[in-house]
Amino acid sequence: MTIQLEPEQMQALEKGMQIRNRFNQLIKNIGKSTNSSKYGDNYFFSPPGTGKSHSIKYHLSNSDIKYFIVSGNVSMYAFGVSLCVINYLNKLSEKIIIVVDDCDEIFATEASCNTMKNVLDGVRTFTYEKSLQSQWPNLSELQKEAIKAHQNEEKCGFSVPCDNMSFVFLSNFKLPIDDVVRDAREKNQSKSKLLAHKNAIRSRCNVADFDLKNEAHWGWIADVALNTDCLNPKEYSLEDKIEILNFIWTNWKDLTERSIRLLEKMAIILKQYPDSYNTIWEIDFIK
Numbered sequence: 001m002t003i004q005l006e007p008e009q010m011q012a013l014e015k016g017m018q019i020r021n022r023f024n025q026l027i028k029n030i031g032k033s034t035n036s037s038k039y040g041d042n043y044f045f046s047p048p049g050t051g052k053s054h055s056i057k058y059h060l061s062n063s064d065i066k067y068f069i070v071s072g073n074v075s076m077y078a079f080g081v082s083l084c085v086i087n088y089l090n091k092l093s094e095k096i097i098i099v100v101d102d103c104d105e106i107f108a109t110e111a112s113c114n115t116m117k118n119v120l121d122g123v124r125t126f127t128y129e130k131s132l133q134s135q136w137p138n139l140s141e142l143q144k145e146a147i148k149a150h151q152n153e154e155k156c157g158f159s160v161p162c163d164n165m166s167f168v169f170l171s172n173f174k175l176p177i178d179d180v181v182r183d184a185r186e187k188n189q190s191k192s193k194l195l196a197h198k199n200a201i202r203s204r205c206n207v208a209d210f211d212l213k214n215e216a217h218w219g220w221i222a223d224v225a226l227n228t229d230c231l232n233p234k235e236y237s238l239e240d241k242i243e244i245l246n247f248i249w250t251n252w253k254d255l256t257e258r259s260i261r262l263l264e265k266m267a268i269i270l271k272q273y274p275d276s277y278n279t280i281w282e283i284d285f286i287k
Contacts, residue, residue, distance in 0.1 A: 016222055019219075023046075039204075044056075068099070098168070218258075248262070255285055
């Protein structure tokens with residue numbers, strides 16, 4: 001017997017599907033604007049565990065677009081070294097996509113934001129101006145060669161042209177909009193300057209904010225469960241999926257996590273413990 005969703009759940013599923021469809025439309029457009037550096041960079045925000053990284057990597061791996069994936073959860077020096085190597089290996093100066101996963105660290109300070117402003121607009125160059133003497137022994141031979149190719153004898157550090165690069169930033173944190181910056185300034189908050197710098201990053205990118213409310217967030221997860229192969233349809237029946245989704249719906253506010261990974265972990269438990277999975281779900285995933 002097919003288990004039906006409640007009307008409220010169907011509305012949430014429809015909303016989640018609409019938002020995910022928009023997300024997928026934007027992903028399909030990645031790489032189409034690389035012929036122009038003007039607003040050719042993208043910033044995707046959504047709550048953790050909604051599949052940003054997986055979806056974008058899957059799209060790029062099944063396309064003819066040249067791309068590299070780098071971590072943004074590193075120092076500006078380490079991020080710059082990655083760009084240095086990528087540009088050094090790009091001997092034909094091809095247009096390439098740089099996917100920056102967990103990009104929050106490179107936008108964490110006023111100085112790092114200023115560096116990234118120059119990457120995203122105007123000169124489109126990453127510049128690191130500190131001495132490399134202490135870091136040099138820790139570099140690989142490839143990294144050393146790449147940095148040497150981007151050094152100027154008259155200056156410390158290195159400089160990487162980014163004209164051929166389009167960036168896709170993936171984040172669990174939203175860049176502030178104009179109103180947030182204005183309110184912070186009016187209240188004379190100490191963070192107002194940093195917010196202004198992050199807002200300037202926002203103005204230089206195509207920004208997609210998927211700031212999901214509870215129902216839409218559940219609907220997003222439900223859409224993944226019901227309309228993708230995330231849960232193998234040969235292994236999990238529709239009834240299995242609805243059982244999992246109902247548990248998530250009922251216990252949403254008390255869950256320890258709300259993500260596609262939760263969906264997958266619950267599905268594994270359902271198969272491993274068919275007689276006691278609900279009790280285990282409560283023990284493992286309820287606060």
